[in-house]
Amino acid sequence: MNREPLGERLPEEDPRLIAAYQEASTDAPSLHTGEALRAAARRAAGARPQALGKFRMAAWQAPLAAAAIVVLSTTVVFWTVREEGLDKLSQPPSLGEASEPGKRSPPKITRQEKLAAKDAAPKPPPSSAPVSNRAATARSSATTAPTKKLDASPAAPPPAPAPRDQFAKEAGSAAASERAAELERSATERRGIAELDKRKVEQAQAGRADSEQKALLREEAPASAQVQTAPVTASAESQDSLAARARAGAAPALQDDGVEPPKPWIERIEHLLRDGQKTQAMEALVAFRKSYPAYTLPDALAELEREIQEPR
Amino acid sequence: MPALSAALSPGEALSGDAVEPGDEALMQRFGAGDAAAFDALYERHRGPLYRFIQRQCANRALAEELFQDVWMSLIAARERYRHEAKFTTYLYTLARHRVIDHLRRQGVRSQIHAEGDEDAMESAPASTPTPEAQLEASRNVGRVLALVESLPTAQREVILLRAEAGMSIEEIAAVTMAERETVKSRLRYAMDKLKRGMEGWL
Numbered sequence: 479m480n481r482e483p484l485g486e487r488l489p490e491e492d493p494r495l496i497a498a499y500q501e502a503s504t505d506a507p508s509l510h511t512g513e514a515l516r517a518a519a520r521r522a523a524g525a526r527p528q529a530l531g532k533f534r535m536a537a538w539q540a541p542l543a544a545a546a547i548v549v550l551s552t553t554v555v556f557w558t559v560r561e562e563g564l565d566k567l568s569q570p571p572s573l574g575e576a577s578e579p580g581k582r583s584p585p586k587i588t589r590q591e592k593l594a595a596k597d598a599a600p601k602p603p604p605s606s607a608p609v610s611n612r613a614a615t616a617r618s619s620a621t622t623a624p625t626k627k628l629d630a631s632p633a634a635p636p637p638a639p640a641p642r643d644q645f646a647k648e649a650g651s652a653a654a655s656e657r658a659a660e661l662e663r664s665a666t667e668r669r670g671i672a673e674l675d676k677r678k679v680e681q682a683q684a685g686r687a688d689s690e691q692k693a694l695l696r697e698e699a700p701a702s703a704q705v706q707t708a709p710v711t712a713s714a715e716s717q718d719s720l721a722a723r724a725r726a727g728a729a730p731a732l733q734d735d736g737v738e739p740p741k742p743w744i745e746r747i748e749h750l751l752r753d754g755q756k757t758q759a760m761e762a763l764v765a766f767r768k769s770y771p772a773y774t775l776p777d778a779l780a781e782l783e784r785e786i787q788e789p790r
Numbered sequence: 791m792p793a794l795s796a797a798l799s800p801g802e803a804l805s806g807d808a809v810e811p812g813d814e815a816l817m818q819r820f821g822a823g824d825a826a827a828f829d830a831l832y833e834r835h836r837g838p839l840y841r842f843i844q845r846q847c848a849n850r851a852l853a854e855e856l857f858q859d860v861w862m863s864l865i866a867a868r869e870r871y872r873h874e875a876k877f878t879t880y881l882y883t884l885a886r887h888r889v890i891d892h893l894r895r896q897g898v899r900s901q902i903h904a905e906g907d908e909d910a911m912e913s914a915p916a917s918t919p920t921p922e923a924q925l926e927a928s929r930n931v932g933r934v935l936a937l938v939e940s941l942p943t944a945q946r947e948v949i950l951l952r953a954e955a956g957m958s959i960e961e962i963a964a965v966t967m968a969e970r971e972t973v974k975s976r977l978r979y980a981m982d983k984l985k986r987g988m989e990g991w992l
Contacts, residue, residue, distance in 0.1 A: 488952070488959065490977040495984050496953050498934045503954070505850075507840045507857055512832065515861045519828035522865050523820065737870070770870075771863075771887050772880040780967065787890075 567667055737769050747779060760786050813877030821868040832861070835878070838954035839885055845950055846889050848939055856892060860885045875964065878955055882965045886947065893943070937987040945980035948973055 743766050750759040763782055766773075775783060811819070811827075813834065819827035839860065844853035863884050871880070938949060944966075951957045951965060963973045 488974075488977065490974055490981060491952065492981055492985060495934070495981060495988060498988065499938060499949075499953050499984075502932060502935050503841050503845070503938075505841050505844055506837050507854060511854055511858055512836065515832060515858065515865075516825075516829055518862065519820070519832075519865050520825040522868065523823045523825035523828070767887070772875055772883045774874065774964075783967065 564668075564671065567671070740766070740770050740773050743769075744773075744776065744779065748776070751778060751782065756782075814873050817868070817871050817877050817880075818873065821871050828865070831877075835881060839881060842882065842947075842950045842954050843885055843889060845935070845939055846943065846946060847892060852892070856885075856888050859888050863888075876961065878957065879961055879964050882951060882955055882957070886965055889947075934984070934988060937984050941980055941983060945976045945983070948976040949980045949984075952977065 743762075747759050747762045747766060750762060759782060763779060764786065767783070811830075813831060816827040816831045820831065840853065840857050843856050843860070844850065847853055847856065860881070864881065938946060941949065947966060948962055951962045957965070959970055959973050959977075963970045966973065968976075
């Protein structure tokens with residue numbers, strides 16, 4: 479905002495006049511213009527590749543890390559809950575038999591046992607019945623004769639106390655048959671659940687493939703339109719710049735920003751001038767000035783520029 | 791002060807008690823992606839540059855537009871800026887070219903330069919003061935502004951570069967692409983006219 483100090487006083491100037499002018503001249507650009515220019519400068523400075531690499535990376539790394547943590551945690555919790563649910567399903571319901579004397583509660587079935595039972599069990603016929611019904615059916619069909627005898631026993635009066643070895647034998651065979659039935663029942667349930675899961679996955683995959691195909695179809699139309707229009711724009715731009723270059727002389731090697739370096743350009747203009755092609759030299763100089771407004775010209779070209787500005 | 795300034799490294803300037811980066815250093819920092827350097831440059835030069843443009847086109851809206859164009863050119867050329875010339879010379883050369891382009895479009899090209907013929911310049915009709923300028927001239931403080939605006943373009947730009955940008959004869963010669971003696975001559979003519987116009991006021 480402040481003026482540059484005048485420094486050494488010139489003999490041609492009157493300091494009172496300069497001071498009077500400076501006192502009177504206090505206009506300034508609007509704040510809006512200043513804000514717009516500052517914003518443009520910030521955009522231009524921020525668009526540099528160096529700044530992008532350093533700053534923008536840091537900006538998106540933290541949210542990305544947070545999102546990854548959330549997704550991973552949710553997945554882990556989901557799978558844990560799902561596994562627990564499966565384990566609960568596979569455990570036998572309490573039949574109240576454990577409280578009976580001589581009968582022990584069924585041991586917890588391990589994962590290895592479940593898998594073994596799955597392999598050993600025959601495949602059930604395909605059915606759309608609910609899992610609970612199927613489980614009940616499996617339970618009833620899997621019950622063997624000794625189990626039936628046991629099942630019927632609650633209705634009958636309690637048996638007379640048997641000798642010790644006979645009781646142990648009966649209890650052992652009942653437990654074994656019950657364990658086998660449990661194994662088969664859990665295997666059937668697992669198969670049913672696995673089948674349901676498989677069906678859901680297949681449905682989801684089919685849906686995703688369908689939506690992807692639709693998205694691809696949607697994307698193809700604008701992309702092809704872009705491919706058709708892009709060369710036209712590019713060729714129009716390149717034609718303009720080529721025309722400008724042709725007016726200025728032969729095609730030069732360009733800088734990274736598409737502008738010819740000043741020295742060879744100047745040499746080319748000087749060459750035109752030496753060859754007597756003054757009009758071409760003038761046109762080339764005008765084009766040069768647009769790209770390098772503050773470049774200090776050699777004497778001959780400075781003379782030519784004055785001539786352009788003030789034709790005699 | 792000049793001796794102290796000479797001891798500073800290039801691109802640094804002395805301001806008050808602290809050493810502030812010079813315009814050239816700021817421009818190079820801006821070219822390297824430092825937006826704050828632009829803010830500092832803008833703050834330093836916005837007033838004088840704006841007035842340099844406004845006194846030549848005598849239209850506030852147009853002056854804002856040209857002023858904005860100049861800074862946008864500077865932003866666009868930030869990576870091409872080389873420490874070949876003083877920053878103010880570079881900035882005011884850009885501004886001068888914008889003003890000349892505008893005047894040329896307005897069809898007042900003949901007024902831009904009559905170099906080599908100072909008598910012709912002297913006798914050339916001064917641009918008619920705008921109603922805005924005439925109103926200002928009615929006040930004491932505005933009289934000098936009206937007189938400056940009524941100077942021929944070549945003389946006016948020399949006065950403005952001296953009074954607003956604080957440029958030396960050599961720097962004015964570099965911006966206006968004129969000989970040193972020509973600049974001195976224009977300054978003398980302009981001063982004479984201003985003195986005559988301000989007789990009895992100073």
